[in-house]
Amino acid sequence: MTTQLPPDFADWLRLREPADAAARSADLVDAVRRRLPAGRPVVVHDLGSGTGSMARWLAPRLPGPQRWVLHERDPDLLALAAAEPVLAADGSPVTVQTRDSDITRLAGADLADAHLVTASALLDMLTAGEVERVVAACAGHPTLFALSVVGRVEFTPADPLDAGFTAAFNAHQRRTVAGRTLLGPDAARVAAAAFRRRGIEVAVRSSPWRLGPEQAALTAEWLAGWLDAAVEERPDLAPAAEAYRRRRLAEAAAGGLRVVLHHDDLLAG
Template sequence: MTTLLPPDFADWLRLREPADAAARSAELVDAVRHRLPAHRPVVVHDLGSGTGSMARWLAPRLPGPQHWVLHERDADLRALAAAELVHMAADGSPVTVETCGSDITRLRAADLADAHLVTASALLDMLTAEEIEQIVAACAGHPTLFAISVLGRVEFSPADPLDARLAAAFNAHQRRTVNGRALLGPDAVDATVAAFRRREVGVLVRASPWRLGPDQAALTAEWLVGWLDAAVAERPELAGAVGAYRDRRLAEAAAGRLRVVLHHADLLAG
């Protein structure tokens, strides 16, 4: 998978990290604990790790010594992850971390042979059907926790007549073809569940929505601008109406009057 990350992408990951942490399913973390071996270091492979937010969130919620392998192609993001390592598990046991410049869409089962758990966060919607098949085939022998995958549903309060049209345009943009890659966007969760079940691997799916209100006004504004830019890129005919909509929504966010529920799902396989 070849990507060109914008220069402010790391800032976006940092801004969204608290919302991701609040949204991820605690129920699935409880289920993960029962799937991990006792009395030995647990090896966790995190796919598309970015700045390492999944390790920072999950490692302190799991007991026992852990070793995390962070798979991230972008060298700058790997450097940021290495600079902010987590060092302690839930019971005070040590946590060690290494970074790896893997192309996760080319992973094989052998690459994850030592894994007791495979994780990812905010990844699936950026993949194609073929890439998900590849990743699922590599993960199928291990418990696998994929968190914060978009579902294509967003709720605004107060509502606006343009909300539905913009959401449809954004979802179409998420399903666009980039360099020959047909992204799944909001269809990725269903495709991933189906891929595991074809391999007779059971899957639990739980909701993990962002709930953005006055305390998340900065994140709401940043997300909204990106959401609108993507919608207009997909449906240029919306550009004339979006300017006033953007100004109105940003003013509502700044005044603490805008609330957004952005629906995601977490899934645990194996």
């Protein structure tokens, strides 16, 4: 995957990390624990690791000792991920290794020693063919994919323009970039079907962001990106978008806006 990340992408990942942590399915983590080997170090491969938020969230919920292998193309993100120490649930050490890795070219050999494969907010940025490749590489290992957008957003209070902007954003998520047609909100469903075709059981849980007054900064940043993507897809929405943006940001600043942004988590294997 060759997408160029914006220079402030690490800041965005840090801003969203508490909402991600609150949203991910604890129920699936309980199931993960039952699939891990006892009496020896657990090896976890994290795909598209970003700044390491999945390791910071999941490692303290799993027994130790653990070794995490972080797969990421951006060396600056890998450096940030490796710099922050993590402990397992029982206080055992967690070692972190970083790997410059193109997830779209992942092969089974890259995950040969894994007891668990994880990813967070990754699948919707892949194509159908890339998801097939990732699933094929992960088959045979318990795999936890968290926080794949599913195309549903709920605003309180509601606005007549919500549905139009949501549809435009979802179309943008499915856009074709440099010959790659992204799955966007279809990704979790496509990944689950790919596992099931291989005879692998899949459990799916809802993992929505729930944004209220305490997350006003995140809401404002997310809303700006959400509207920009919708207008990029549908330029005719630009005049309405500016008034909508001002109205929604004022509601968020006043503590009167709540947003539920739906995702799915899935556990395979």
